[in-house]
Amino acid sequence: MKRWKQIRGRIRRPDPEIRRKALRHWNNLTKPLGSLGRLEETAIRLAGITGEVVPDLSRKAVLVMCGDHGVAEEGVSAYPQEVTGLMIDNFARGGAAINVLARRFGAELVVVDVGSKAKKLPPSVIDRRVRPGTANMTAGPAMTREEALQALDVGIDRVEELVRGGVRMIAIGEMGIGNTTAGTAIAAVFTGRPVEVLTGRGTGIDDRAVLRKREAIRRAIEVNRPDPADPIGVLAKVGGLEIAGMAGAVLGAAAAGIPVVLDGMISTAAALAAARLLPEASEYLFASHLSAEPAHRFMLEELGLRPLIDAEMRLGEGTGAVLCFPLIDGALSLAREMATFADLGLAGPAEERAQHESDS
Known part of the structure; x- marks a missing residue:
């Protein structure tokens, strides 16, 4: 059997739960929702692939x-x-x-x-x-x-x-x-x-x-x-x-x-x-x-x-x-080092939106 057929069963799908956790993490950082655009999207995809909310890809x-x-x-x-x-x-x-x-x-x-x-x-x-x-x-x-x-x-x-x-x-x-x-x-x-x-x-x-x-x-x-x-x-x-x-x-x-x-x-x-x-x-x-x-x-x-x-x-x-x-490194550094709204004692935009939707 050729190598490409042998590895087929080893390719796992990115973890959807880790991706959701990464999205929640990004939504709670001190910035407007989605304001870092493609950097957020990239970091969230990397989280699903690696199984880590904020992976270390320095190597x-x-x-x-x-x-x-x-x-x-x-x-x-x-x-x-x-x-x-x-x-x-x-x-x-x-x-x-x-x-x-x-x-x-x-x-x-x-x-x-x-x-x-x-x-x-x-x-x-x-x-x-x-x-x-x-x-x-x-x-x-x-x-x-x-x-x-x-x-x-x-x-x-x-x-x-x-x-x-x-x-x-x-x-x-x-x-x-x-x-x-x-x-x-x-x-x-x-x-x-x-x-x-x-x-x-x-x-x-x-x-x-x-x-x-x-x-x-x-x-x-x-x-x-x-x-x-x-x-x-x-x-x-x-x-x-x-x-x-x-x-x-x-x-x-x-x-x-x-x-x-x-x-x-x-x-x-x-x-x-x-x-x-x-x-x-x-x-x-x-x-x-x-x-x-x-x-x-x-x-x-x-x-x-x-x-x-x-x-x-x-x-x-x-x-x-x-x-x-460096764009990828920057995105992961933002995820790792930015403060969250909770760090400031505030409700984040995601929490405020959820509260507004439940009140209405």
Whole structure:
């Protein structure tokens, strides 16, 4: 039996009673009801997931999955495929955007190579390569079904190891030249939206490259005919090794009972595949930001998620997800440290409303 099937029974629903207790707690803090908006909503969801009214999520990690894409041969990126390996080296040296943000906001950075073409990896990068890059999906499947399952296992295994080390929340990000093409193809399959509506500029491609990218996605879907009812098949036919790895990370986190903060379009494509595979995993997902990539909005709608940040970012690497960490930390600090109306010897708005309703 494959790992994703083995963990299915371990994914529990968030605790509704703890969520109610968290809501009561927020309603009794010294502020108007609901005045902290999405921060309250986020903290209450985290309470249900963790089973704690005010959880301690100080141990956080960002998991960056890396892989190359055969579809890069179609001229869909502004950068050559070799940049994937160069960026992996950059992660190891601490010079990438995600390194800066992870350091700044106290997150452990874990870089995993699931399928790059790099000849040699730095010692700090975890080598779990299933194969050296996917095949060109415009001519046939990006990978075999077995390879997609192996990549899923990479994500599950890595999250389980992080949880054993004490991590209580993860963010997922990626690196792989050509992966916005694969992510958009996944979005087209799962949302049913036209490729023209979904396709963005990725690494900053010009108008002619956008046309090539759209055509590559259309051709890949036409050649492979991925079935949205078969998420493993979708990942294998038009996905990427790092995308399947992130999907596995989502499943592993849900099975371990820890929240997952998504980054942009590509990590959300992975999360959507994971949620189609095991729908109960979707309750552990949090959207960090709204990417400038048009497919992102539609996939978030499919997952029923609303992002906390809208900064027109499209970098990837997990940068938007880690930028969301201080918002989450702030929400939990408010829940932990704010005074209640009872502390001031006053009835809170929730109590006053309940008294008014009983009097009438």
